[in-house]
Amino acid sequence: MNFLSRENGLLSWLLTGDHKRIAILYLISITFFFFIGGALAGLIRLELLTPQSDLMASDTYNKVFTMHGIVMIFLFLVPSVPATLGNFFIPMMIGAKDLALPKINLLSWYLYVVGGILVIYTMVAGGVDTGWTFTTPLSTHYVNTNVMSTGMAIFIAGFSSIFTGLNFIVTIHKMRCPGMTWFRLPLFVWANYAASILMVLGTPVLAITIVLVALERKVGIGVFDPTKGGDPLLFQHLFWFYSHPAVYIMILPGMGVISETISTFSRKRVFGYTAVAFSSVAIAVFGFFVWAHHMFIMGISNYSMLVFSLLTMLVAVPSAIKIFNWTFTLYKGSITFETPMLYSFGFMGLFTIGGLTGVFLGTSGTDIHLTETYFIVAHFHFVMVGGMLMAFLAGIHFWWPKMTGRMYPEKISQLAAVVTFIGFNLTFFPQFILGTLGMPRRYAAYPPEFQILNVFSTAGATILGVGYLLPVIYLVWSLKYGEIAGNNPWQATGLEWQTQSPPLTENFVITPIMDHEAYDYDWLENQGVKEVASVG
Amino acid sequence: MSDSPAVMHAETADSHHEHPAYQRHHFESVAQQFDATNFAMWLFLLTEVMFFGGLFTAYLIMRNWYYPAFVEASHQLNIGWGTANTGVLILSSFTMAMGVYNAHMRRKSGLVLCLILTFILGLGFLGIKSIEYTEKYEKHHIPGFHYSMSSFLNPASDPEVHNSYPDDKPLGLDMARHTELYFFLYFAMTGMHALHMIIGIAILGYLIVRAQAGDFTTGHITYIENFGLYWHFVDIIWIFLFPLLYLISRH
Numbered sequence: 207m208n209f210l211s212r213e214n215g216l217l218s219w220l221l222t223g224d225h226k227r228i229a230i231l232y233l234i235s236i237t238f239f240f241f242i243g244g245a246l247a248g249l250i251r252l253e254l255l256t257p258q259s260d261l262m263a264s265d266t267y268n269k270v271f272t273m274h275g276i277v278m279i280f281l282f283l284v285p286s287v288p289a290t291l292g293n294f295f296i297p298m299m300i301g302a303k304d305l306a307l308p309k310i311n312l313l314s315w316y317l318y319v320v321g322g323i324l325v326i327y328t329m330v331a332g333g334v335d336t337g338w339t340f341t342t343p344l345s346t347h348y349v350n351t352n353v354m355s356t357g358m359a360i361f362i363a364g365f366s367s368i369f370t371g372l373n374f375i376v377t378i379h380k381m382r383c384p385g386m387t388w389f390r391l392p393l394f395v396w397a398n399y400a401a402s403i404l405m406v407l408g409t410p411v412l413a414i415t416i417v418l419v420a421l422e423r424k425v426g427i428g429v430f431d432p433t434k435g436g437d438p439l440l441f442q443h444l445f446w447f448y449s450h451p452a453v454y455i456m457i458l459p460g461m462g463v464i465s466e467t468i469s470t471f472s473r474k475r476v477f478g479y480t481a482v483a484f485s486s487v488a489i490a491v492f493g494f495f496v497w498a499h500h501m502f503i504m505g506i507s508n509y510s511m512l513v514f515s516l517l518t519m520l521v522a523v524p525s526a527i528k529i530f531n532w533t534f535t536l537y538k539g540s541i542t543f544e545t546p547m548l549y550s551f552g553f554m555g556l557f558t559i560g561g562l563t564g565v566f567l568g569t570s571g572t573d574i575h576l577t578e579t580y581f582i583v584a585h586f587h588f589v590m591v592g593g594m595l596m597a598f599l600a601g602i603h604f605w606w607p608k609m610t611g612r613m614y615p616e617k618i619s620q621l622a623a624v625v626t627f628i629g630f631n632l633t634f635f636p637q638f639i640l641g642t643l644g645m646p647r648r649y650a651a652y653p654p655e656f657q658i659l660n661v662f663s664t665a666g667a668t669i670l671g672v673g674y675l676l677p678v679i680y681l682v683w684s685l686k687y688g689e690i691a692g693n694n695p696w697q698a699t700g701l702e703w704q705t706q707s708p709p710l711t712e713n714f715v716i717t718p719i720m721d722h723e724a725y726d727y728d729w730l731e732n733q734g735v736k737e738v739a740s741v742g
Numbered sequence: 743m744s745d746s747p748a749v750m751h752a753e754t755a756d757s758h759h760e761h762p763a764y765q766r767h768h769f770e771s772v773a774q775q776f777d778a779t780n781f782a783m784w785l786f787l788l789t790e791v792m793f794f795g796g797l798f799t800a801y802l803i804m805r806n807w808y809y810p811a812f813v814e815a816s817h818q819l820n821i822g823w824g825t826a827n828t829g830v831l832i833l834s835s836f837t838m839a840m841g842v843y844n845a846h847m848r849r850k851s852g853l854v855l856c857l858i859l860t861f862i863l864g865l866g867f868l869g870i871k872s873i874e875y876t877e878k879y880e881k882h883h884i885p886g887f888h889y890s891m892s893s894f895l896n897p898a899s900d901p902e903v904h905n906s907y908p909d910d911k912p913l914g915l916d917m918a919r920h921t922e923l924y925f926f927l928y929f930a931m932t933g934m935h936a937l938h939m940i941i942g943i944a945i946l947g948y949l950i951v952r953a954q955a956g957d958f959t960t961g962h963i964t965y966i967e968n969f970g971l972y973w974h975f976v977d978i979i980w981i982f983l984f985p986l987l988y989l990i991s992r993h
Contacts (some may be wrong), residue, residue, distance in 0.1 A: 220976060304768035372785045375954040378777040412787045414796035421930060425886030427922055429800045436922045444796050717770065 208611070208708040223308030224711055229294035230609070231315050236282050236290065237678070239322060243277035244674065246270050251667040253670025254660050257648035260644075267650035270336035270349070273328070275338030276356060280363050281322055284452065287371040287459035288405075289318070289370055289510050291601045292398045294609060296374060298702035298709065299384025299392045301718040307369075314369035327399065328352045329627035337648065339449070342430040342441040346422040353423060357416045364409045364416075371405030372644055374398055383701075385720035392700050393482050400486035402658060404451040404458075404493060412448035415441065442504055446497035454493040457557075457589060458486055460597030461528055464550050467600050468532045471547040472539025472697040475725040478531040485531075492521040504571045511570040520569030525561050540676070544696075545616065547599035548623040556592025556630065560585060563638070577740030578648075581641025587634045599626070599677065606681065607695045611707045612688030615680050622680075624672030632666025699730050754757055764962040776964055783968040787975045788875060790938075794979055797934065801927045801986065808920035813991045814894055815924035817907045818883060824988040826982065827870045834863035835977045838970050844967040849958040853966070857950045860973065864943045871936055878925070885926040894918040931983055938976045945969060 219227055249270050253261040262270065291313065297304055305311050326335055334356045336345040345353050372495045377398050378391070419441070422428025430441040469476045476482055498506055500512040506514075532554060541547070563585040567573045576582065606614050636659040645656050652660070694703040705714050722729040763774060769775040805812045841856030881900075882890035893900040895918050897910045904910065913921075949969060952958060958966050 302768070308766075308768065310782075368789055372782060372789070375785055376778050376782045380774060380781060406785060406789050407792055409893070410793035411796050414793050416932065417934075418796070418800070421926075425926070427886045427889075427926055429804060429923065429926065434803070435923050437803070440803060442799060444799070497841055 207705065207710070209711045210610075210708050212711050221312075223304065223312060225297050225305045225308065225311060226294050226609075226709065226711075228308075228311050228315050228343070229290050232285060232289040232318070234316075235319060235322065236285055239240035239281040239325075240674075241283055242326075243274055243675065244586050244671065246274035246277065248667065248671065252272060253650055254652070255664045257652050257654045257657050262650065264650045265335060268337075268648070269333035271648060272335050272337050273325075273333055276334075276360070276444075277325060278590075279338060279452070279456075280360050281318075281325060283319060283456040283594055284363075284367055285370070286456070286594065286598050287463060287601060288374070288401060288455075289314075289400055291463065291598075291605060292374065292394075292459055295605060295700075295702050296377060296395055296398060297381065298705070298713050299395050299700050300378065300381060300382035300386050301701050301714065301716070301720060302377065303712045305373045306381055307373050310369050311373055314366040314373070317362050317366035317369070321366060322360065323360045324355050324359035324378035328355045330447075331355065339445065340416075340419060340441075342422070343420065343432065344418055344439045346430060354420060357420050361413055361416045364413050367405050367411045371402035373401040373641060375406065378402075383718050385722060387720075389480065389483070389484075390720055390722075390724050392462075393465035393476060393479070393486075394459075395464035396483040397458045397460075397486045398463070399506050400490040401458040403487075403490045404455045406496060407494070408448040408455070411444055415444040415448070418444075424468070439501070439504060439506070442501050443497070446500045447494075448650075450497040450500060451490075451493045453566050453586070453589070454489050456594050458489060460553070460594040460601075463597045463601035463604070464532060464553050465528075467546045467550045467604050467701070468535050469725045470604070470696050471544060471550075472536050472541045473697075473727055474535055474539040475723070475727070476531065477537075478527075479724065480598040481527055482531050485527040488524040492517065492524065496521055496568075498569050499570075499573070501576055502678050503568050505585065515568055515570045518706060519565060522561060522565050522568075524559075529558055529561075543620070544603075545614070545619040545623050546600045546604035549596045549603065549626075550628075552627045553593055553596040553600065553621065556588050556596065556627075559702040560588030560590075560593055563588065576641060577585055578646055579636040579641040580647055582647045583647050584634050584641055589639070592630055592634065596626070596630075599623070602677070602681070604696070606684070607691030608702060608707045608709070610685055610688070611691055612684045613691045613695060614677075614684045614688060619677065622673055622676035625669060625676065627671045629669030629671075633663050633670050634666070636660070636662045636666075697727075697730060699725050704733075750762055762961065764957075764960075764964075765848070772961075775963070776967075779964050779968060780971075783971050784835075787971060788968045790975060790979075794931075794934070798982070798986075801931065804920075804923055804927065808917065808923065809991075811894070811917045811920035812924045814907075814910050814913060815921040815928075816987060816991070817903055817910060818878075818881070818893065819928075820877065821992075823870050823874050824984055827867055828984050830863050830867050830870065831977050832982050833859050835974050837863065838973045841945050842963070842966055842970045845953075845958050845963045848961070850953065850956055850959045853959060854950060854953050857946060857953055861943060861946045861950065864939055864946065868936060868939055868943075871932065878929075883925050885922045885929065885967075889922050889925075891915075891918045891921060894921050928987055931987065935976065935979050935983060938979070942969075942976055944975055 218229065222228060222231075249261070250267070253259065253267055255271075259267065294303070331352050334349075334353055336351070336353060337347055338354070340357070378395060384392075384441050418428060418430065421458045422430055422436075427434050427436075429436045432437050432438055465476050465482060480538055496514060496518045498510055499518045502511055502514075541736055563581070567576060567582065567585060603614060603619060606612070640659050640663075643656065644650055691707050693705065696703070701714075701718055701720070702709075704718065747776045765772050765775055768779070837859040840882070841853055841860060844852035844856055879886055881893065882888050885894075893903065894913045895915065896912055897904045897907075933948060946969070949958075
């Protein structure tokens with residue numbers, strides 16, 4: 207008897223209040239959209255194989271990269287770790303039976319689905335070509351593509367994210383089991399808590415910005431319209447006030463996953479637990495004060511540039527604290543190289559490169575040279591794909607035995623991790639070079655001297671595609687043929703590992719009592735001795 | 743092996759009988775349920791603050807840039823209706839607070855009466871708002887829809903407002919055009935507020951039916967409390983809108 211077998215039938219899933227079932231609904235839907243976004247990326251890379259625009263016309267290319275961005279950001283990266291792994295494991299990690307608001311949790315999945323359907327409608331109806339940033343007055347006055355339906359999709363999907371964040375904050379504050387103090391929480395919970403703050407405070411600003419863009423499109427006048435005295439720069443401020451923190455919404459939960467895997471597979475408490483916990487909160491707080499570094503070439507004053515440049519450097523500090531502390535966790539640990547750990551190593555290397563190039567871009571002088579080139583594209587793909595997607599895959603493999611009760615096949619998944627790493631570097635590293643050489647982003651055609659690096663990049667994308675398809679195949683296979691996992695295959699310390707796999711609908715038979723620190727491997731070993739003693 | 747936890751679960755399930763029916767299964771106690779949902783409502787209101795914050799930012803920036811246009815455009819608002827509406831809303835907040843009090847005291851008829859009064863006052867607010875919107879429509883002050891600047895280019899052509907504000911100078915064409923931005927923001931802000939009122943009134947209708955059935959006078963005050971918070975919040979948004987749109991720089 208477990209949460210999967212308790213009830214059957216489609217309705218028992220579509221009307222469920224169980225956070226674990228909702229997490230699985232999310233997992234299926236975001237995987238679907240990930241592959242749609244991936245297919246669009248494939249089209250982009252195929253077009254860029256040759257210098258001429260031959261596979262598609264320029265305006266089609268504009269639509270393809272716009273839809274790629276919208277699908278990947280709003281329908282995959284933002285909900286990826288929080289809505290699946292966070293939804294599934296936050297209540298279990300804090301010893302609760304469910305999230306505080308199960309109906310709101312289900313509602314947020316439905317909102318996500320409605321947003322997703324609207325995005326598909328947009329694609330079928332001919333797409334949108336503003337770029338995912340909806341730059342005004344392009345989006346309000348000049349394009350005739352489906353801005354309204356896309357805006358509505360993002361507005362609705364945004365509320366899905368608000369409700370998820372709100373639910374997490376309430377749950378983490380009010381649903382912790384006895385003895386689960388703030389500094390005994392797993393770092394995954396801290397990271398999701400920080401991301402939730404960003405979701406709750408940032409997303410409503412995006413919502414009102416979209417409303418204003420929609421009004422301006424319908425009425426023909428608005429606060430962003432320069433011909434009537436409005437200010438397009440105001441749109442940039444409001445948009446990036448959400449969309450910069452949004453990159454931390456995307457990366458923070460991934461950092462939470464890495465804290466769990468690094469500790470588990472080096473069998474050591476995370477070095478500097480408190481520093482890592484607070485660095486998540488620091489990223490959330492600083493993250494709200496750096497948005498104008500997206501606007502250095504948009505005519506903000508030199509003094510603003512100076513301040514936002516400085517603040518951008520500051521936000522690198524808590525990220526570095528995490529990387530250093532994870533490295534110290536590895537020091538003298540007994541490290542093993544299971545798949546989640548391989549992905550975690552991938553994360554640490556690639557995120558470091560992505561983060562450091564972010565400092566280049568935060569320097570206003572360098573930014574003016576590099577912005578709107580492939581350097582930017584490479585930078586955020588190192589953070590989002592090399593960082594977040596690696597972390598997502600690390601988390602999926604790490605918790606797969608708990609979610610399904612079955613092990614994934616280890617050898618082939620290690621191979622997939624290595625293939626992904628190689629494919630990723632081959633795809634995106636050449637783009638750093640292309641960017642410094644001056645190849646602009648968002649064009650279907652480019653000068654012939656850039657072709658060789660673009661061929662590398664397209665070849666890498668093909669390998670990367672294989673790396674992402676493999677897990678889908680073997681994870682589905684493992685549902686039926688995988689080894690039975692047992693309750694705690696990794697000998698990890700989190701409360702989620704101390705209950706059965708897959709868990710009961712109510713997670714725990716009796717409410718657990720937390721009587722030790724997080725990542726206390728001595729406690730776990732003594733626990734084993736005690737169980738043996740009581741059975742004997 | 744997999745059966746034993748389920749059996750133990752069935753045993754522990756007995757202890758749930760002592761809880762009131764409205765306690766959701768995943769909470770340990772009624773107090774935890776109330777705390778969690780109440781906290782969630784406050785957080786939701788925080789997101790609403792951020793939502794309206796975008797509009798307030800836009801309004802304050804534009805007001806600073808186009809001060810003369812915004813001042814003269816604000817003279818077009820009917821301060822009498824605005825004041826009346828503020829009174830109606832504050833009164834509705836009072837009846838709502840009395841409703842929460844009655845729910846705590848478990849007085850059904852008092853609760854239902856208070857909710858109905860709040861419902862009526864909410865509708866009253868929307869009624870007055872629609873009168874004001876009609877005035878704007880008649881004077882062609884709806885942005886993007888046959889918008890007319892004549893009241894600002896030539897204040898004498900609008901005797902009603904001109905008599906109350908004889909000092910208003912004619913605006914130059916460039917500045918007068920910015921009055922359209924004022925009305926854009928006026929409709930965006932009061933419209934968004936009115937939308938929140940409409941949603942609130944719809945929820946009130948549902949709560950009245952449930953209250954009449956006696957659902958909220960058995961100690962289950964969560965819905966009433968949390969809806970009360972929402973209603974007061976919508977009220978407070980108006981308390982900021984009223985001075986910003988109607989009152990400041992009146993003289």
